[in-house]
Amino acid sequence: MSRFLAYRLHAPTAGASAPAARFVELDVDHLSPGEVLVRVAWSSLNYKDALAAAGINAIVRQYPRIGGIDLTGTVAASSDARFREGDPVVVHGFGIGVDHDGGHAQYARVKADWAMPLPAGLSLREAATLGAAGYTAGLCLHWMEHNGLAPARGKVVVSGATGGVGSIAIDMLAGRGYAVTALTGKAAELDYLRTLGAAEILPAEVAKATGKPLDPAQWAGAVDAVGGEVLAWMLRTLQPDGVATAFGNAAGAQFDATVLPFILRGVKLIGINANSPMALRSEVWAKIADAYRPRHLDLVANEIAFQDIPEAMARMLARQSRGRYLVRMEG
Ligand SMILES: NC(=O)c1ccc[n+]([C@@H]2O[C@H](COP(=O)([O-])OP(=O)(O)OC[C@H]3O[C@@H](n4cnc5c(N)ncnc54)[C@H](OP(=O)(O)O)[C@@H]3O)[C@@H](O)[C@H]2O)c1
Missing domain, CATH: 3.90.180.10 (Medium-chain alcohol dehydrogenases, catalytic domain)
Incomplete structure (x- = not known):
């Protein structure tokens, strides 16, 4: 060769x-x-x-x-x-x-x-556009739904919204009927996020410490690409029985939280590691190619x-x- x-x-x-x-x-x-x-x-x-x-x-x-x-x-x-x-x-x-x-x-x-x-139904180009990022987004959706998330439960917030995982997560969630809120640091990308399916767009600055263990409950689900204060804010603002998935740390590897969202609201925090075993990959990729398939x-x-x-x-x-x-x- x-x-x-x-x-x-x-x-x-x-x-x-x-x-x-x-x-x-x-x-x-x-x-x-x-x-x-x-x-x-x-x-x-x-x-x-x-x-x-x-x-x-x-x-x-x-x-x-x-x-x-x-x-x-x-x-x-x-x-x-x-x-x-x-x-x-x-x-x-x-x-x-x-x-x-x-x-x-x-x-x-x-x-x-x-x-x-x-996976059946995907081209090589589509599968690479998804790649590790698309798999991560699919894994978040898979585990959130496994833990009770459904469109009727309420809004889902996605951080790092214009990033690879964030973009695909918004596209998948909106296509599945969820009301998606995008959290972004990029004010110039509002049209992009709306086209992907975001119903609401918030500036990343809203996710700041308030000094309180709980803030008004807003989200049924949360997809966090960045960690730090953003993840802490998501935990404080999840609804009772809300579920968050965390996979990134660009905004900080540490986060300040109390146990109160867990013990008073039954909030769930799920760690996402995309390096999962083949059986789980095959299961989630089959959903990505079909029921979770992004539209954009x-x-x-x-x-x-x-x-x-x-x-x-x-x-x-x-x-x-x-x-x-x-x-x-x-x-
Ligand atoms: N655990 C796992 O298995 C796994 C799998 C895949 C990815 N990851 C991690 O997840 C993260 C996202 O991956 P990606 O491929 O989507 O990356 P990406 O395309 O670079 O997107 C990351 C997004 O996060 C936001 N961001 C970047 N720097 C930030 C900062 N300092 N503070 C706050 N927000 C920041 C930006 O979105 P906005 O400008 O819209 O806010 C950016 O577009 C990375 O840290 C990656 O390593 C982990």
């Missing part, structure tokens, strides 16, 4: 904190081992990819490493009987892009246990060429991005 292109992170040079990232030509033998060789059609940029490439939070510890925590493509070769050449697959998590070479290359080699057949993936997707990865990552870190960066690996 001919050589192919990869965007690879190399150990930081002396005095630098960020890895040295560059496009390189590789052979398949350079890739982390695995039974399934995938010709990558699409990858994406998740916040974690941008943090890893910038050397923030020591996400990557062994170099060189190809980033990219999600990818979609077709099987080019497999030594595992579950996959045959040409099969369309989706891979995210399981350490790809972190401690195993990931999706920011034209080929990836992964363990067969990590490769999920493309074309609006959420910002398609970029492979060589545009560095610039797009910088925009993500500067909080200047919106929706999902979809990386076209072919051509």
